[in-house]
Amino acid sequence: MEQHDQRWIDELAGLGYSAVEPLAGGMEGAVYRLGGGTVAKVWGRRDERDLIGIKEFYDELADKGLSFATPRILRIHGSELGHCTIEEELPGTPLDQTAPCVDGDPGPRARDHVLDVLAELGAVSPSGGLGRLPVMDESVPFRDSRSDWAGSLTALIHRRLSRFGPQLDSAVTDLPGKAERVKRLVRAWGHGRDGLVHGDLITANILVDESLRPTAVLDFGFLTTPGDPAFDVAVTASIIDMYGPQHRRIEAAFDEAAIKRFGYPRELLLLYRAVYALITSNAYDPKGADGHFRWCVDMLERDDVVEVLNS
Known part of the structure; x- marks a missing residue:
């Protein structure tokens, strides 16, 4: 911060x-x-x-x-x-202040409103300036009019591993094999409809009124791009409570609600979490000496993620 x-x-x-x-x-x-x-x-x-x-x-x-x-x-x-x-100045109070988390869990009402925001962003038809932003510390747009989501995402994975692969390789079992399987699966899965991906949609970035109705959404830019709305759902479910002791339970509750509402395959959400880990592992520390890097390593070693990559 x-x-x-x-x-x-x-x-x-x-x-x-x-x-x-x-x-x-x-x-x-x-x-x-x-x-x-x-x-x-x-x-x-x-x-x-x-x-x-x-x-x-x-x-x-x-x-x-x-x-x-x-x-x-x-x-x-x-x-x-x-x-x-x-x-x-945008109206409202951050959702994490209006609906305080219990053991990291914002609760079902807040979760439903987060999904409301994801649904609206996912329904946006990106065009023009919405596709020209760079992501993270890159200097060129993540996508252009000639590139699709899957191609842009696999290219980003390649660029990030070219820069930070040695740190990840020292911490992740069979990183080259996992990265290749991720890219293969992205090319197989990632050709659906584009929406607008926020990329960092935590409860602090959603302003709400007294009834928890979203009034504003903040902090676009980190991973904002036209792309598969399922990516935003997968990332949001995992980063709502990244480091808390109940993070897996909270993620599972988001997954259950999102699968029921949007119909995304659970395997796709797990695949996109592996993508997120590969591309953001060194977003905060080029040397990988922070908690986010460790979180990304753990994600790439999770049994459920490994199972999807080996399918």
Whole structure:
């Protein structure tokens, strides 16, 4: 999580915002409330060109008729500290604060609302700017008009393993064999309808009203792309409570509800978890010395995942 920085508070005060208040932090950066219905988001690793692309993405997403709000960039500001965006403040309270988890479990009502959000995003017909975002720390769009989901995903797996394969290979049994089986299965399975994949849909990124109805969704960008909606379901179910002692039970409850609602094969959800582990293992630490890397290793060694890869 990006930490709040007094230098940015001073920078924003210099722009005329006299009541800057640290608000939140996420994978992409720190957020400050500015007053007057606006917030500032400090981006840890995005340049102006990236942010122009993100603004175009947000502008196009706003026209998709979603029942909840999504971010809108009003202004891009650059300084020696980096870049921030001035954005509309979105309505609602984070779902994880409104429906506190019990042992990591947000409960059935909150789970149903998360699935509501996934259903709406999965029904989006991506076009134009929605397909031009890079993912993670890459500098080029994950997909273009000539590439399909399966081809883009297998290419991303290849690029990530070219960079970080040695760390994973030292920790994962038969990594080359597993990676090849993952790519083969993605090519066999991954040719369905595209929706919009959020890629980091945790309860903190969903704002809700007092009845838990989603009012806004935040923090697009980390793995946001046109793609198979089942990928977003698989990832969300696993990262709602990544590190808690009940994470497998919580994941299973999400799977059960998602399979009932969307009809996805359980094997596809497990395959996409293996994909997520391969592509994000070093997203937070290039050396793989963090908890996320260990989580990805464990996912690639899980009996149920290995069984699907060997099928």
